[in-house]
Amino acid sequence: MASTQPTAEGLDGSVVAYRERLHAPWWMWLLGTVLMLTLGVAYGFRLGAVAGVITFVVAEAVLAALLLVTAPLVVVDDAVLRAGRARLPLRHVGRVAVFDAARTRDARGTRGDKRAYLCLRGWVPASVLVEVDDPDDPHPYWLVSTRRGRELAPVLAAARDAARDVAG
Structure with a gap:
């Protein structure tokens, strides 16, 4: 769920925009649960019902942990853009463009720059392209999946402008 209300976060007191x-x-959770249930039935058929239930419960817990841990966080605060584990200081954010599914597909494919930083998830078809305005950065731009690009782009542009005003 996206939030655009500024809030304090973390020990550093940064303001999250x-x-x-x-x-x-939901369909990925359902598909994973069906596959883990199938695994539990297979083990249960061979080793008994208790082994099948234990297999299902353990496999479902591992699946849930993987789906939760691998879900990246996209955050704009008063200092950086965070996409997954990567951080881009706002003073180095250039132009920001909202991409629909077709433009995202082109940008991550052969028409995109292989040096770009990608924080993409296949189940999120849209993205924002963030140009990197730092000559020392090897990435010309970031391509970041988002379900709410029309909200993220203006928030990011405003945070960038505010960070440059403070720094300048």
């Missing part, structure tokens, strides 16, 4: 977790969709 945008926050979105790119969770897997």
